[in-house]
Amino acid sequence: MLSTMSTPGRSVETLSDAAVRLMEAAADAFAAKGFHATTTRDIASHAGLSPAGVYVHFASKEDLLFQLSREGHEAARDMLVAAASAAGSPTEALRSIMAVFSQWHAEHFRVARIVQYEFQNLTAEHREAVLGLRKEIDSVVRDVLTAGVASGEFTVTDVPDTALALLSMAVDVARWYDPEIKRTPEAIGRTYGELGLRLVT
Amino acid sequence: MLSTMSTPGRSVETLSDAAVRLMEAAADAFAAKGFHATTTRDIASHAGLSPAGVYVHFASKEDLLFQLSREGHEAARDMLVAAASAAGSPTEALRSIMAVFSQWHAEHFRVARIVQYEFQNLTAEHREAVLGLRKEIDSVVRDVLTAGVASGEFTVTDVPDTALALLSMAVDVARWYDPEIKRTPEAIGRTYGELGLRLVT
DNA sequence: GTCTATATGCGGATAGAC
DNA sequence: GTCTATCCGCATATAGAC
Known part of the structure; x- marks a missing residue:
């Protein structure tokens, strides 16, 4: 082993x-x-x-944090890439990435909190390694928005600003989600898929 | 003294x-x-x-945290109440509360981070005291949405869910904001005022 | 690969002089 | 109201036996 x-x-x-x-x-x-x-x-x-x-x-304790952070980032990125690739249009891609990303932040809220809020506690080297994964995640969202603007499906004033606002809605799920609440991760995903589309049309 | x-x-x-x-x-x-x-x-x-x-x-160190958290929550609540009261319509109220709340999370991002992310480190008694202020903040947003639905200005599937998504966009500003970036707090406020309206129409 | 024991330093908070 | 000195407990990490 x-x-x-x-x-x-x-x-x-x-x-x-x-x-x-x-x-x-x-x-x-x-x-x-x-x-x-x-x-x-x-x-x-x-x-x-x-x-x-x-x-x-x-x-070390920090090594434990790094392994969790890295695996969490990779899982989130892989899910987003798969969701965007499988969609037949920018509209379906945006709905899908917002749904899976929000649902993931609820279902895996423990790891998601580590990914989003314990980032600063990594060593400089480890932070750098994870930063690359974070940029990949941002790119997935931006690329979907750019494709939707090009196809005429989306009306977006500023692609980076809108991408950040979309990510914020999903990321913040990890802050407020509690397994005791009635809303299921699936329902949260559906809701945010719809809300995401409202933001771009 | x-x-x-x-x-x-x-x-x-x-x-x-x-x-x-x-x-x-x-x-x-x-x-x-x-x-x-x-x-x-x-x-x-x-x-x-x-x-x-x-x-x-x-x-104690926790007392210092509590004073910061309480003052921060009160400042945020007072700003939101003032913005909602001064507006002439639900549409203007929503634009205004999203603008001031987002701008506050950028301008005062240090206190905002304490308000949003250090909450769990308060003692049970202090957490309870601050929880009341948090509920007041939620109510301001929900009341604006309810008024907009009643007047026909807004089309909202679920008021609490939408209120939470709106708050998430603004709250998350405290996580990513950095005074080194080019976007000013004012510009962020304007952007989020517009994005908030997209979410409800 | 897991344990017991411990080195070593740090952190919250207090005592008591001024 | 501020200081110096310090108590006391805890936390990360290591040593070395099994």
Whole structure:
């Protein structure tokens, strides 16, 4: 079994059981209390390990944050690219990317909070690595808007500004979403798909 | 000069110079690094005081957070109420509240980040106190939407959902705004006033 | 790969002089 | 109201046995 530290870019399925438990415990804690308010003892005990057990699988607490942030960004980007590619028109593409992105921020609100709000706690190197993924995400939205303007389906005053406002609606879902509420992630996705189209027509 | 601890609800102008400097230093630090990553020594030194100097003016680090959060929430609420009251129609009211709320989240992005993202770090009692202000803010937006639906100016499928999406656009400004960017807070306000209207018509 | 034990430093808050 | 000095607990991370 390869360790996280020796193969930082490998896929999820090569992680040991303990590493997976640590990442889940860290995701819960970072999302609930924030990176700095979370102790490595919290994470270790929730994963069923002693405090020292963390360092067999991850180089540091920040490394744990980085792995979560990177995987979260990659998942979000992959979903957006797939949704945009599968659509038959800019209108359907925008509806689809807003729906999947919003739904993802609800369903995976713990990782989404880490992605959106714990970014600043990465080291400079790790922040740089993740920044590339963030730019890819922005590009997907901007490209859909540009295509819709070209086809005449959309009326948009400023593409970058509108792309940012669309992303804001979806990103902010991670801030207010609570699994206790009645709205389902699917319903949130449908709603935001429609609201996104209103913003461009 | 009355201390902060003996009169927690008094207005800003009765604060001593040192208390004001402490709140400014705390606002900078909390917004830049988050509540838990900020040390009382950071705050004190940036305010020109020794570590012990903080406790003459505030009961604890959390008390400092609470004062900032409460004043920020009150300022935001007062602005929204004034903007909604001054407007001659639901259409103008919505444009105005979206403009002032977005502009505020840019201009005062440090306090806005504390208001929106450090909420969870308040004690249960303080969180409860601020929750009332948050509900007032939500009500302003919902009332404008309800009035616009009644007058026929707006076509809204679901008032609470749409109110939340509108607030999300403005709130998220505090996350991405950076004083280095070229967009001015005023321009952001104008843009979001227009985008808000698109969402309801 | 997991443990117990611990090194080491830092952080919130207080004591008490001035 | 501000300081210096300090208490006390906690947090990250490591050492070294098994």
